[in-house]
Amino acid sequence: MWFKHAHFYRVHDAEAIPLDVLEAALAEFAFRPVSPREARRVGWTTPAGKRSEVRVHEIQGHRLIAMLRQERLLPAAVVNEEVSERAEARELAEGQLLSRRERQLLKEQVLEELLPQAFTRSQRVELWWDTTHNLIGINASSRKRAEEVLDLLRQTLGSLKVTPLATKTPPGRGMTAWLSDPGQRPASLLLGDRVELRAAEDDGVIGARSVDLDSEEMQSLLEGGRQASKLSIGSEGQLRAVLHDDLALKSLQFDDALLDEASQTDNGDDPVVSLETDFALMTGALGTFVDQLIEWLGGEADPRTGLS
Incomplete structure (x- = not known):
């Protein structure tokens, strides 16, 4: 259940919710299949699949829940x-x-x-809640889908104050600086070979894969005023991902050592043990990487503005 993407949110003024209370609240909004007259339906499901009845898994303050979304396909x-x-x-x-x-x-x-008469399509979206650091990460490919999960969580809990995680240095400005001046790159930052550059004047976009980010051509584009909107980055022993200018991480690839550790764990073919092993390893790496990313971008922005 390793996340492929992650949108991050800071939780504000949240009281600790006992595990049994949260489990009961999720059960009240459990997923039910879409009816013949409905275009879509969302609800909470079991992260470990149909062989489990547990709707929330907790490992040392890290909680995992999952929303199931079903829609009718009518072109x-x-x-x-x-x-x-x-x-x-x-x-x-x-x-x-x-x-x-x-x-x-x-x-x-x-x-x-x-x-x-329309066919139905189902999609599961996982939410990781680090209750110790008041951080939520959602495994969704788009901000719109992540917000849909948060809307359901607000409805389930009655209220939930969160803001998108933000840094003092905007990600676009930080990525541009790392590309323009190698001296500004943090020592622990690994640059990949994928980038997207936008031109402010006409919104033109240049995307490139498998390129030398320190090439003269790249520097010429940056000197011409283009700004980085996407950049593949990573950290040794943790993960690699494509950082977007809204601080989302996409195309996540976790370190081989972590994946090997997960595969070598004896789970006895128990889906819950397997899920929780993967979850513990993933959140350890992803949580550390998020902390590094915030540091690389000058620290976290003031969380008191923009509450939703």
Whole structure:
């Protein structure tokens, strides 16, 4: 269950929630399959899969929960084609064009009829809550999906004050400085070979993989005013990832030594033991890396602003 991506949030003014209380709250909002008339549904599921009934796992203050999201796949092109065919048939029969309001009502009718026939797709999104350091990390590919998990958690708990994790030096400025001046790179920072540069004037983007980040061509682009919006970075013995300018980490790759340690652990084919072993190793590495990242970017920004 190693995270592939991570969006980070700082938790504010949160009282310690007993494990049994949290488990009961999650059960109240447990996932139920989407009904024939629903476009989507979200709810809490068991992180270890169907062989487990545990909805929250805790290892030394680190808690793992998981949201299951199910949606019906009804392509807009299919809906629009059906609406067009029905509208044309009515217009021919009635001898006049349908109004915008009539077309909208026709579309709603088509959606109502086709939705129960649509296939469903499910996606599980994990949330890691470091209750000791008041940090939340969400394994989601987009900020929108991460916010959806937080919305469900707020609904479950009644309230939850969090802000996106922020640093005193904006990530884009920090990444640009590391590329422009090797002397500003922290000693423990490992640069990869993937970068994305944006031009402020026209929003043009240049992306490159397997490139020499210290090449003359790269320096020329930076001197021309381009700013780094994505950069592959890492730390020895922990992980590598692509840092984005909103402080998200994507395409996470954990160190081989950690993965080997996890695979060599005797879990007795118990999915819960296997999950908790991976979780403990992952949070240890990811938590240390986040602390380093905050330090590399000048420390954490004032958390008292922007509460949501």
